[in-house]
Amino acid sequence: MNLIVEKAQTPTPLTILKIQGDLDGSSYQSLIKKAQELYDSGVRRLLLDVSEMPFMSSAGLVGLHTVVTVMHGQQPPDMEGGWSVIHEITHNMDTQVTFDPNCKLLQPQPRVQKTLDITGFSSIIEVFTDRETAVASF
């Protein structure tokens, strides 16, 4: 899996992180690490371009979930434990009426969209099919 970072030319700062390749057990931790690096460097709005991500496993879901919580300003938990931090953040995420404002998805492939729909992630993380609309939504 490759991760490509792009700073969008928008009035408000927006970073686009492109995921190329499968997001699974072997790559989800790299994604989390990159999200944390971006947050530490000041990124607060993140558009995940998953147009070239053909597959997302259950471990990939964990990665995606953690990226969203990282963009809410919390450290990802210790890989061995520490769920209490995520619980606090997901409580905030889940009580909101609208989608998460800080992290969105662009052009998931059909299989990935299906996973997002089945697991309910598509009701928490907003999905866009075209880049202009996605960028304008932040």
Next chain:
Amino acid sequence: MALQEIIPYLKDSEQTHFAAGQTIFNAGDIGYGMYFIVEGEVHISLQSRVLDHLEVGQVFGEMALVDDQVRSATAIAATDCVLAHIDKTRFTALTQQRPSFAAELMVIMSTRLRRFIEEEVKRQRLEQELAIGRQIQLSLLPESCPFRSGWDFAAFYRAARQVGGDLYDFISDPDQPDLLHIVIADVTGKGVPAAMFMALCRTVIRTEARNGRTPADLLRRTNQFLVNEQQSRTFLTAFFASLNVQTGEMRYAIGGHERPYWRQAENGRLQQLTGQGMLLGAFPTIRVEENTIVLAPGDTLILYTDGITEARRGPELFDEARLEEVIAAQANPSAQQLSQKILEAVDQFSGDTPQSDDITLVILKRWE
């Protein structure tokens, strides 16, 4: 070894340029000497796994100087590089010119050996942990399918090498003998933590089922328990159903799990069950719909985990389309026959590609 110390002694050594990606030698080749990296970087690998990354001033292939065995690993130029080849004759000359050379080489070999031993110990520990995880999972799965007059049940579970954590269960209620609860679930993560999480989920689901919770309520309560109690980042997708074996009425809820297939005998229609529902363990509150269908005589219900649809052949997935083809192709199979056909199809598709996720199938058929 410091480069500046060795370079003067390598003036007479054969120096070869390798382009990035070029193989220097393969595992199994006869070795005639060692290499000293003058410029560039080299990967040492075995069975596509990179064991070591070497840079300027480092050596590799030194074991060929000590024994007459074939190369134990493959060396590939990671970048364009220049290597000085030191065969046994040159090595003898070097040790005469610089007596400490042999001792320095022994230190390198000893360090490498120690590191490989540590990695092997870690690998074996991980294998043991995975084996324990598999044992825990197997011990928690039902020993056999239930017996209910007029119904046919089949269940199959096969763990992957990297154990994931599938769960299936049949829960009966002594106070309501006509009711049979059916569960299929898939835990994220692997190894002992996933197996322990599976054990926890099974207990919570069984308790809530015996408390008489409806399917959607059960999944919501299970989710709440998991989110509050668990300390590891693990999720669960689950399907829970309460089946009345007398009427065929089945109330169900889907918590982010693969939608089961329902094949109707009356019209031959094959469809996936509908109903929105989020996976468990990720969010404090989840939205879960509850629906009801009636399984008529001859109808079949096929529950599965993504180990089936995400079985791989290279980059290709088995996928729902192939599963539907297999189901539709069977005339009027028993639950066990259909289970076998599906598994045969998956195994035939995957061929030599190793199974990467647990495979679980639960099939119900109503005969009368």
